[in-house]
Amino acid sequence: MKRYKDIAGDGGSNIAGQVEAQQGRLRQRLESVRAVVAIVSGKGGVGKSTLTASLACSFALDGWKVGVLDADLNGPTQAKVLGVRGRRLAIVDGVVEPPSTSLGVKVMSMDLLLPTDAAPLTWDAPLQDEAHTWRGAMEANALREFLADTAWGALDLLLVDLPPGTDRLATVTGLLPVLGGTVIVTIPSDVSHLVVRKSITVATQAKAPVLGLVENMTGMFRGPAGVDLAREAGIPFLGSVPFDPELALAADRGEAFVATAPTRDSARALADIARAIRASLLATRG
Ligand SMILES: Nc1ncnc2c1ncn2[C@@H]1O[C@H](COP(=O)(O)OP(=O)(O)O)[C@@H](O)[C@H]1O
Numbered sequence: 365m366k367r368y369k370d371i372a373g374d375g376g377s378n379i380a381g382q383v384e385a386q387q388g389r390l391r392q393r394l395e396s397v398r399a400v401v402a403i404v405s406g407k408g409g410v411g412k413s414t415l416t417a418s419l420a421c422s423f424a425l426d427g428w429k430v431g432v433l434d435a436d437l438n439g440p441t442q443a444k445v446l447g448v449r450g451r452r453l454a455i456v457d458g459v460v461e462p463p464s465t466s467l468g469v470k471v472m473s474m475d476l477l478l479p480t481d482a483a484p485l486t487w488d489a490p491l492q493d494e495a496h497t498w499r500g501a502m503e504a505n506a507l508r509e510f511l512a513d514t515a516w517g518a519l520d521l522l523l524v525d526l527p528p529g530t531d532r533l534a535t536v537t538g539l540l541p542v543l544g545g546t547v548i549v550t551i552p553s554d555v556s557h558l559v560v561r562k563s564i565t566v567a568t569q570a571k572a573p574v575l576g577l578v579e580n581m582t583g584m585f586r587g588p589a590g591v592d593l594a595r596e597a598g599i600p601f602l603g604s605v606p607f608d609p610e611l612a613l614a615a616d617r618g619e620a621f622v623a624t625a626p627t628r629d630s631a632r633a634l635a636d637i638a639r640a641i642r643a644s645l646l647a648t649r650g
């Protein structure tokens with residue numbers, strides 16, 4: 365492989381042209397998607413993926429056509445949580461057909477592409493020292509390919525599950541001119557609020573509206589309330605999801621908890637949050 369230091373200009377490979385073509389395909393692919401919403405939190409382990417999957421199932425139960433893009437390339441979980449792990453991908457003319465869950469949620473995840481369980485995704489940098497610098501660019505490339513080469517079809521909503529890190533939203537907003545909004549997730553702890561406050565700053569600076577803050581795992585700790593963080597930051601508060609071990613077990617089984625245990629407090633809270641997001645999306649759509 366040529367190294368960038370060896371290449372004069374773009375070495376004749378017309379990389380700029382390739383990216384432009386891909387960006388065009390991406391725009392075309394997303395023309396049939398009415399709204400894209402990113403689920404973000406600078407903090408890991410707060411329940412972004414659980415919330416993304418549960419919201420997708422709630423929207424599907426309400427009759428919306430929904431897709432989930434697992435943008436966590438290094439720690440993908442959506443295929444597992446949504447119960448499509450191990451499904452074979454159909455590739456037609458270089459375009460991937462995303463598998464559908466029993467509720468009809470379409471899922472695209474690195475997990476469906478990686479050959480083995482144990483190997484993480486590694487970036488092919490010339491030197492390990494450079495892997496960090498390359499990661500951001502490679503991640504953006506991989507996501508652009510995911511978006512451009514997946515046949516989402518007509519969707520009312522595409523939810524994007526982001527990896528932790530306050531910088532990740534910028535990568536996605538750069539790729540998604542159609543981003544309809546962001547949902548920010550925290551848990552009731554000072555440590556989480558410390559990081560999530562930064563995520564709120566990044567999200568409010570993005571062009572897409574902040575649909576609101578969700579507090580997850582309520583009751584697990586006696587920490588500061590998410591509703592206060594939302595008020596202080598001047599963003600809507602979308603609701604609290606109680607800590608519920610049954611929800612975690614359902615996620616491990618790849619089961620749509622909002623469908624299988626709809627009367628459970630955590631499932632009700634998730635359905636209410638989905639309704640609040642839906643109302644907000646419909647309001648901004650006008
Ligand atoms: N409200 C909740 N009650 C109990 N367990 C939860 C809840 N929300 C998430 N979990 C569990 O916490 C763990 C981390 O959640 P996950 O969605 O993977 O977080 P993130 O995507 O932010 O890293 C998972 O095992 C998940 O099942």
Ligand SMILES: [Mg+2]
Nearest residue numbers: 412413436441
């Ligand atoms: Mg996650």
